[in-house]
Structure formats: structure tokens, C-alpha cells
Amino acid sequence: MQIRSCREIDNITLSLVDITYTSNQQARCSQTCYDTRLNYHRPLALMDWRTCAAIFAAAILRQSLSFLFPSLHSLLGQHVEVTTTMTSFKQMKEGLHLYEIGLSPYNGGVYHQAPIFLLLFKFAGKFGPTSPDSFIINVLYTFADIITAYFLCAISKSPKLAKTNQLADWVIAALYLFNPLVVATNISRSTAVLSNATMVGSIAYACYNKNILSVIFLAVASHANFYTIYLVPPFLLLWTSTTNTSTASVTKYLFLYITASAGLASIGYFMTGSWQYLSATYGSLLFFKDLVPNMGLWWYFFMEMFDFFRPLFTYIFQLYSLIYVLPITFRLHNYPLMAITCIVGITTISKSYPEIGDLGMYISLLSLFRFIFPNVRYALFAALVILHSLVLAPNFYHLWIYLGSGNANFIYAITLVYTIGLTIIITDTLRAALRIEFDGGADPSKSVIQI
Amino acid sequence: MPPPPESAEAIILRRKVVLSFWAVFLFLGLPLWFQTTTIHRTPLPLSVFQTLDDELQGGYGIRSDDCPGILRVPVGVKESCLFDTTTGEISEQVKLLAGTEENQSVFSLQLSDRRECRTDCAIPKYSLDCIISDRTPLPKVKVSESDEIRVYIPSHVGSKAMIAKGLYDAFVGDILFFNKHHLGSIDRAALPDVESTMYRGAPYADAVHLSFTLLISLDTLSSYGEIEVLSPEFQSEWRGHVEKLLNILQSGELSRYLSSITFDTDVGFQYMTDSKQEWARLEEDVSPEKLSSLLDTWDLQPITLLNTNSKSSASKVLQFVYFLPPHSANTKSSLSFTVANWGGVVMAGDRPDLHSTMRTFEKQIDKLLSPVSFSLADGSWKSRKLLPHRHEFARIATIMNLRGAVETLSALSRLVSSLPEMAVPLTVRDLVDAAVKEWRSAVTYLHADIDGVAENRALRHAAAAARFARLAVFDKNMMLNMFVPFEHKIAVYLPLLGPVLVPLVAGLRRVIIESRKKKVSRKKKEQ
Numbered sequence: 001m002q003i004r005s006c007r008e009i010d011n012i013t014l015s016l017v018d019i020t021y022t023s024n025q026q027a028r029c030s031q032t033c034y035d036t037r038l039n040y041h042r043p044l045a046l047m048d049w050r051t052c053a054a055i056f057a058a059a060i061l062r063q064s065l066s067f068l069f070p071s072l073h074s075l076l077g078q079h080v081e082v083t084t085t086m087t088s089f090k091q092m093k094e095g096l097h098l099y100e101i102g103l104s105p106y107n108g109g110v111y112h113q114a115p116i117f118l119l120l121f122k123f124a125g126k127f128g129p130t131s132p133d134s135f136i137i138n139v140l141y142t143f144a145d146i147i148t149a150y151f152l153c154a155i156s157k158s159p160k161l162a163k164t165n166q167l168a169d170w171v172i173a174a175l176y177l178f179n180p181l182v183v184a185t186n187i188s189r190s191t192a193v194l195s196n197a198t199m200v201g202s203i204a205y206a207c208y209n210k211n212i213l214s215v216i217f218l219a220v221a222s223h224a225n226f227y228t229i230y231l232v233p234p235f236l237l238l239w240t241s242t243t244n245t246s247t248a249s250v251t252k253y254l255f256l257y258i259t260a261s262a263g264l265a266s267i268g269y270f271m272t273g274s275w276q277y278l279s280a281t282y283g284s285l286l287f288f289k290d291l292v293p294n295m296g297l298w299w300y301f302f303m304e305m306f307d308f309f310r311p312l313f314t315y316i317f318q319l320y321s322l323i324y325v326l327p328i329t330f331r332l333h334n335y336p337l338m339a340i341t342c343i344v345g346i347t348t349i350s351k352s353y354p355e356i357g358d359l360g361m362y363i364s365l366l367s368l369f370r371f372i373f374p375n376v377r378y379a380l381f382a383a384l385v386i387l388h389s390l391v392l393a394p395n396f397y398h399l400w401i402y403l404g405s406g407n408a409n410f411i412y413a414i415t416l417v418y419t420i421g422l423t424i425i426i427t428d429t430l431r432a433a434l435r436i437e438f439d440g441g442a443d444p445s446k447s448v449i450q451i
Numbered sequence: 452m453p454p455p456p457e458s459a460e461a462i463i464l465r466r467k468v469v470l471s472f473w474a475v476f477l478f479l480g481l482p483l484w485f486q487t488t489t490i491h492r493t494p495l496p497l498s499v500f501q502t503l504d505d506e507l508q509g510g511y512g513i514r515s516d517d518c519p520g521i522l523r524v525p526v527g528v529k530e531s532c533l534f535d536t537t538t539g540e541i542s543e544q545v546k547l548l549a550g551t552e553e554n555q556s557v558f559s560l561q562l563s564d565r566r567e568c569r570t571d572c573a574i575p576k577y578s579l580d581c582i583i584s585d586r587t588p589l590p591k592v593k594v595s596e597s598d599e600i601r602v603y604i605p606s607h608v609g610s611k612a613m614i615a616k617g618l619y620d621a622f623v624g625d626i627l628f629f630n631k632h633h634l635g636s637i638d639r640a641a642l643p644d645v646e647s648t649m650y651r652g653a654p655y656a657d658a659v660h661l662s663f664t665l666l667i668s669l670d671t672l673s674s675y676g677e678i679e680v681l682s683p684e685f686q687s688e689w690r691g692h693v694e695k696l697l698n699i700l701q702s703g704e705l706s707r708y709l710s711s712i713t714f715d716t717d718v719g720f721q722y723m724t725d726s727k728q729e730w731a732r733l734e735e736d737v738s739p740e741k742l743s744s745l746l747d748t749w750d751l752q753p754i755t756l757l758n759t760n761s762k763s764s765a766s767k768v769l770q771f772v773y774f775l776p777p778h779s780a781n782t783k784s785s786l787s788f789t790v791a792n793w794g795g796v797v798m799a800g801d802r803p804d805l806h807s808t809m810r811t812f813e814k815q816i817d818k819l820l821s822p823v824s825f826s827l828a829d830g831s832w833k834s835r836k837l838l839p840h841r842h843e844f845a846r847i848a849t850i851m852n853l854r855g856a857v858e859t860l861s862a863l864s865r866l867v868s869s870l871p872e873m874a875v876p877l878t879v880r881d882l883v884d885a886a887v888k889e890w891r892s893a894v895t896y897l898h899a900d901i902d903g904v905a906e907n908r909a910l911r912h913a914a915a916a917a918r919f920a921r922l923a924v925f926d927k928n929m930m931l932n933m934f935v936p937f938e939h940k941i942a943v944y945l946p947l948l949g950p951v952l953v954p955l956v957a958g959l960r961r962v963i964i965e966s967r968k969k970k971v972s973r974k975k976k977e978q
């Protein structure tokens with residue numbers, strides 16, 4: 001089966017690669033194209049043994065770290081680079097305790113996470129203690145990472161990316177599972193692991209035309225992590241890709257999403273007895289009520305500014321992450337997956353409480369777009385900038401807070417460097433994708449030989 | 452080589468992108484910017500402020516500037532009281548007993564050695580006469596029908612403290628009344644009848660902790676025997692008596708006025724040496740000079756009263772000292788005296804008796820904590836004579852509060868008018884409305900007949916009006932914009948919005964240029 005047939009079947013993705021593949025790739029593409037119709041309605045294909053081995057090794061790694069270094073959970077959980085007040089497991093435990101003794105977990109300004117986590121960990125508590133190093137929590141977080149890797153592999157094999165040059169499944173899985181940023185986030189028991197899993201699951205289901213599940217997963221992800229709501233416009237493109245992009249279909253999926261979100265919000269209301277939890281969760285996130293240092297750019301501004309400017313800066317900073325959503329969706333309307341990845345990257349920079357797990361997630365999503373790598377110019381530079389900032393950040397924070405011989409400028413300078421590195425990656429990858437589109441989809445991996 | 456021409460689809464796409472940026476900027480960004488940086492000035496009823504005073508004067512014939520800022524009760528002190536002291540010293544002692552500073556209390560006694568005192572604001576004038584009486588070592592006070600205050604003191608030695616005590620006892624009801632209701636604060640807006648919440652000997656407190664100390668001299672130890680006094684049996688006997696006392700207090704009249712009465716489980720021991728010592732830390736309401744002068748009458752050495760091991764968190768701690776004097780004191784019968792705002796002392800006679808000591812402590816506690824309206828059976832307390840004047844005092848205090856409120860509101864109106872950049876949030880308007888409402892309620896009750904309830908309500912409303920006015924003037928939200936000049940705002944906005952506007956304007960400019968080119972090319976084609 002030729003590529004042309006694939007293009008006829010799949011109308012949504014413009015052919016980014018309009019050349020003749022090598023024999024292996026062509027066979028792979030043919031296989032995928034042949035199975036395109038079937039894959040739309042069947043569960044995901046089984047993974048190869050390398051992928052399974054990578055997953056198994058990752059599970060062993062996480063279990064070993066938890067067993068050999070039981071204090072690593074609390075050690076990493078205290079680092080502001082790894083967890084924030086919005087994802088801290090320690091605060092989740094406090095909220096869970098308050099909830100179990102009948103008090104509202106949102107009184108006192110300690111717990112800022114979604115009520116759904118209370119339900120989840122309360123359920124997990126029936127099978128064992130909910131301490132960070134307990135067996136059930138270990139299994140839960142390991143499973144979350146594994147399922148995220150599985151979803152990433154599924155996305156890479158989906159029809160949306162079938163015709164692009166992809167990394168092998170096991171490489172994609174390994175890039176996620178053995179990413180130190182992801183491992184550190186997992187070990188610290190940050191709840192971002194769980195929200196990332198639902199977000200990637202939503203993408204995976206959308207790629208396979210299971211839109212209802214995708215809507216539900218996205219609603220859950222938005223409920224857990226508010227900034228996921230920015231992904232709704234590109235997701236609308238994904239959801240309406242196999243049908244006519246009409247107002248009715250867009251309205252249908254929007255209505256489904258709003259209904260699912262309202263349902264989840266109502267769960268929170270019935271659990272806590274009031275809508276107060278909205279102020280403690282989303283209000284704290286949006287209005288930056290908990291002023292603590294993190295890897296973001298907000299805290300330093302709000303530490304220094306007058307109260308008069310605080311509302312203005314809060315709205316402007318939130319607007320800064322919102323303003324890119326529609327333009328990126330419009331510009332990359334043919335590549336909704338790339339749009340989703342870009343928006344994830346932008347929110348990683350501009351959200352109020354970022355952590356390194358967000359960067360790990362963004363890098364893992366980038367690994368799905370192998371075809372843009374040859375056009376990326378500043379990969380080494382950006383990688384070194386990020387690496388330096390990640391190494392220096394905990395040191396400068398320790399210098400400031402524990403030793404008292406530094407000050408806030410130290411850690412803030414590093415967060416600026418970190419943001420610059422991320423910005424370079426985002427702009428470079430976006431430029432690479434647009435360049436490939438401009439070149440008519442020529443495969444940049446094809447070498448040019450001068451005769 | 453110029454780049455290839457853009458396709459129509461690409462041009463449309465770029466327009467969508469640029470316009471979506473502008474849409475968020477215009478429809479979300481600009482309104483938020485205006486909303487968060489606009490100085491909100493809620494209109495205040497400035498014209499009402501000017502009429503408030505007119506209403507008071509026109510409606511009830513009361514001029515708000517009739518009364519001075521402080522109620523100065525003139526007391527003419529006769530020569531019999533000024534043997535070895537002065538009016539200034541007596542006045543200072545009274546202030547110490549009252550526990551207030553001059554500028555915090557609206558009520559002060561104007562002691563003058565002149566017979567004729569100037570009367571302000573229809574306040575009755577008193578005269579103070581001191582009579583030496585050997586029959587009692589304690590100062591006693593009587594107030595006659597002609598507003599003559601007589602203080603009976605044992606001798607002129609150390610008289611200033613005793614005269615001050617007598618004066619304080621004569622006016623303690625009013626002192627405490629106005630200490631609580633002065634312009635500075637009324638912390639209970641919904642008070643019931645004021646009399647029930649006043650205390651003669653201690654400032655108002657919800658919870659009281661009683662601390663007992665056994666003050667013993669080393670000389671006494673040797674005579675009584677250390678084992679007997681410090682033995683566990685003595686401690687348990689003491690504890691039993693104190694618990695019994697506490698049960699009596701908690702089940703008695705005092706429980707109506709106090710939410711909690713606690714006491715130390717163990718008695719603290721303090722030792723007095725024969726040598727003179729520096730005063731150590733004392734309770735804040737008692738000065739060492741005062742206590743020392745009181746004990747001087749028994750020719751005792753100054754004692755060091757250390758802070759006891761009381762760990763109560765009650766708002767008021769009263770100290771009670773059971774003093775076992777040295778043999779050199781030659782005291783045959785037990786003596787006791789109460790120190791206002793501090794507690795009481797019982798000095799044992801030649802035969803110490805814990806039972807009678809506790810009965811004395813009970814009377815002292817009753818005297819300190821009972822409300823003013825409670826009169827003792829022996830008739831030595833004549834506070835009821837002053838009650839009619841309290842009504843006048845309350846009316847005067849009401850007017851003073853009302854004057855304070857209108858002055859504060861006028862200051863607010865001048866402030867708001869002269870500073871256009873000062874924000875006036877809604878909370879300030881609410882406070883101003885509340886102040887005006889309380890003002891009008893106070894004036895209404897002021898016009899009512901004089902009775903125990905009416906003027907108290909007027910005073911409460913007037914004090915509430917003054918409080919709301921003060922809260923309105925000092926609302927911190929009004930100060931938010933005061934220290935940010937317009938130039939500084941530009942300095943903040945420019946780097947924030949400049950980098951955002953530059954690409955937006957560039958993109959918009961390109962869209963406009965392209966649309967013009969398209970129009971030109973269309974015209975050419977038509978031609």
C-alpha cells in the first residue's frame with residue numbers, strides 16, 4: 001500500500017514527509033496504514049519486548065530506590081524544585097488526615113490539591129498505609145509512570161503520527177521512564193505524576209478516536225491540574241479530526257467537557273460540603289496565594305512588589321500563559337499534537353507553580369516528534385543551559401535557606417536561566433516544525449550528497 | 452533572492468493568529484488592566500458630616516464643644532491633707548492606682564489646693580478633707596451629701612498613698628467606667644447594663660487567676676519550724692482551703708460576672724530577709740513604692756515580691772499574700788488590706804490560722820471583683836452616692852464621643868477631597884454609614900429620659916460611632932495608591948507591556964500592509 005492511500009484515508013494530518021521511505025520505514029508505514037482503519041476501533045497494539053523490558057526495568061528502578069533509600073521520598077519532597085505546594089505529597093497527607101477525621105481539608109491553607117486526590121488516596125489507604133514509602137503508594141506511582149509511558153508509545157504509533165519518522169517505542173518509553181526529572185518527581189510522590197498520566201491518556205485516546213474517554217480524561221486532568229484546561233482548543237481539533245469540523249461537533253465535545261468538569265467539581269462540593277475548596281485549589285493557583293520559592297518566575301516578583309500592583313501582575317502573568325493558546329492552535333491547526341506539546345511547554349514556563357516534572361513531561365512529548373530533530377539548531381546549548389540550572393538550583397536554594405549565606409537572587413537567577421533554556425527549546429522546536437512545513441514536508445534526515 | 456510568495460491560506464492563517472493575540476489583549480488584558488489599576492473612590496456622604504453636629508445642637512440644644520476633651524473633676528484639697536505631700540503627688544498616686552495614663556483616660560481628678568474650683572460642663576465639684584484617726588490603720592473614705600470627701604488616715608506619715616487610696620475608692624466606679632468607655636476604645640459594643648460589668652478593684656476581665664503566696668521571714672522559719680510550714684501536710688491543708696474557697700467563689704455571685712476563676716494549686720513561698728533589698732519583678736499593677744509605703748506603717752522592711760509560678764493564661768492575675776511577719780513586728784491580731792488591681796495581703800497575728808485567713812481572702816476577692824452596684828453590709832462603701840453623677844458623666848462622655856466622631860469624619864472628608872489619588876474602597880463607605888447610623892442612634896437615646904439604661908445606650912452608640920469613624924479614617928486600603936506616583940506606574944507598566952506590544956503592533960502592521968496591497972492589486976485587476 002502506498003503512502004497516497006494513507007493520505008486518502010487520513011485527511012487530518014498533512015503529509016509532513018512526502019518522500020519515499022527507506023524500505024524498512026516504508027514497510028512500517030504500510031503496516032500502519034493497512035491497520036489504520038482497524039486501529040481506530042481496536043485497543044492499542046501490543047508492545048515489543050524491548051519496550052516491555054524498558055518498562056520492567058523502570059519498575060525495578062523505582063521499587064529499588066524506594067526500598068534502598070526510604071528517606072529519599074522526604075528528601076526530594078522537601079525540594080522546591082521537585083514539588084510545590086500544589087503537588088506536595090506531604091500536604092496531601094495532611095489534607096487526607098483532615099478529611100478522614102471529618103474536617104474540611106481546605107481550612108487552614110495547607111491543602112491546595114484537587115478533591116479527587118483525596119478520594120484516590122483514601123481508597124489506596126484501604127490496602128495499606130499511605131506513607132510515601134509504603135507498598136501501595138509505590139505501586140500506584142510506578143503504575144502511573146508505566147501507564148504514561150504506555151500512552152506515549154501508543155501516541156507514537158497512532159495514525160496521527162504514523163507517517164512521520166518516529167523513535168522506537170522502547171526509546172520513547174525509556175526517555176520518559178528513565179528521565180531523571182521524571183524519576184525524581186515520581187520518588188518525591190508529587191501528584192503531578194498522576195495528573196500527567198491522565199493528560200497523556202487523554203491525548204492517546206484522542207489519537208485513537210476514543211473521544212469520549214479522551215474528554216473524560218482531559219476533564220480529570222484539568223480538575224487535577226488547572227493549566228490543562230489550556231489544551232482544550234487543540235484537543236477540539238483532535239476530537240473533530242475524523243468528523244466534519246462543524247459547530248455542532250465542536251459544541252458537542254465542549255459540552256461534554258464542561259459537563260465532565262462540572263461533575264468533578266460537584267464531587268468536590270459533596271466531599272467538602274461547600275464551594276470553598278475552589279478558592280483553596282484553583283484560587284490559590286490562579287492568584288498565587290501561597291508565596292513560596294519554586295522554579296518559576298512568579299514568586300520573586302510578588303515578593304518585591306507593592307500591594308497596589310499585585311492584582312495587575314497576577315492577571316497579567318496568568319494572561320501571559322493564556323494568550324498563546326489560540327494563536328498556536330490556529331497556526332498549528334494541522335498538527336494538533338505539536339500544538340498540544342507547545343502549549344505544555346509554554347505553561348511549563350509561565351505557570352505559577354512549575355516543577356521539574358513538567359519539563360520531564362514536555363521532553364517526553366517532544367520525543368514523539370523525531371522528524372523535527374534535524375532542524376533543531378540549539379539543542380546542545382539549550383540542554384547545557386537546562387542542565388546547569390538544574391544542578392545549581394538546589395545548591396543555591398540550600399545556600400539561601402539553610403546556610404543563610406546567599407539570598408533570593410541566587411535561586412531566582414537560576415530560575416531565569418532555566419526559563420531561558422526552556423524558551424530556547426520551545427522556540428527552536430516550533431521553528432523546526434514550521435520550517436519542515438514550509439519546506440513542503442521534505443525529510444530533513446535525508447542526507448544531501450554533493451557530487 | 453526573495454522568498455516565495457505566501458499562499459492565501461498562509462496569509463489568512465497569519466491574520467487569525469495576529470487577531471487572536473489582539474483579541475485576548477483587547478478583551479481581556481485591557482479591561483483587567485483598568486480594573487486593577489483604577490483608583491476606586493466610593494462616594495462618601497460628605498454633606499451629611501456637616502449636618503451631624505447641627506442635628507445634635509438643633510435637635511437637642513447640645514453643643515458638641517460644650518465639654519472639654521477630658522472630664523476633669525475638680526477636687527479641692529484642704530490643708531489637712533497636705534501635711535507632708537502635695538496635690539501633684541496625690542494625683543500621681545491616684546493615676547497609679549487607676550492604672551491609666553493621663554492621655555488615655557477621659558476622666559481625671561483635678562486636685563487643687565484652692566477651695567473654689569472652676570467647674571466645667573456642669574460637673575459637680577468636690578472637696579477633700581483628711582482626718583487623722585488612730586482607731587483604724589486602714590484608710591477609709593466617706594462622701595457626704597454636700598460632695599465632701601473625707602478620708603480617714605491613721606497618721607500623716609505615708610499619707611499620700613492612703614489619701615490616694617481613699618480618693619480612688621471614692622471614684623473607682625467612675626474611673627473604671629470611663630477607663631472602659633473612653634474615646635480610645637469600647638471593645639464590647641453589645642454590653643448589657645454597664646453596672647453589671649464594672650468592678651471596683653480590678654479592671655474588667657473575663658477570666659481571673661488567683662495566685663497565693665506565703666511570705667515568710669527567715670526569722671519566722673526558725674520559730675515556727677521549717678518542717679511545719681513547708682511540710683506536705685501544710686501544703687495539702689492549704690490546697691484544701693484554697694479549693695474550698697474556689698468552690699465558694701465559683702458558686703457565688705461572682706460566677707455571674709466571670710467566665711473562669713482559677714488558682715495555683717500550690718502556694719508559692721517567698722522569703723523575706725531582714726536586710727533591705729532592691730525590688731525584684733513585681734506585678735505590673737503594683738508599684739514597689741506603693742506597697743512599700745503601705746507596709747511602712749507597720750515598720751516592716753521592704754520586701755521582695757517575686758513573680759509567682761503562675762502559669763495561667765487568664766487575662767487578669769490577682770496576687771494574695773499570706774504574710775507571716777517576724778517576731779519583731781509584735782502583731783497580736785491579724786491585719787489585712789486590699790490593693791486595687793493587684794490583690795490582697797493578710798498578715799498573720801501571733802496565732803496564724805489558715806481558716807480565718809481564707810475567710811479574709813474571700814472578702815478581699817469579693818471586694819476586688821464584685822461590681823460597683825454591690826454594696827457592703829457595713830455601709831463603709833458610699834459609691835451609690837455618686838451614681839446620679841454618673842448619669843451626667845455618661846451624657847458628657849456620649850457628647851465627647853459624638854464630637855470625636857464628627858471631627859474624625861470631617862477629617863476624612865477633608866482628606867478625601869484634598870487627595871484625588873487616595874482610594875476610597877467600599878469598606879470605608881460601609882464604615883462611614885455605620886458611624887452615621889450609630890451617631891443618630893446615640894442622639895436619639897441621648898434625648899431619652901435619664902435612666903440607667905438610656906444613657907448607657909447613648910454612650911455605647913456614641914462610642915461605636917467614634918470607633919467606626921476611626922476605622923474609616925485609618926482603613927489601610929486607602930493607602931495603597933498613596934505612595935505610587937504616576938511616573939512610577941509608567942516605569943512599571945512600560946517594561947511589562949512593552950515587550951508584549953512590540954510584536955503585536957508589528958504583526959498588526961503587517962496585516963494592515965497586506966490588506967492594503969490586496970486592495971491595490973484588486974483595483975488594478977479590475978482596471
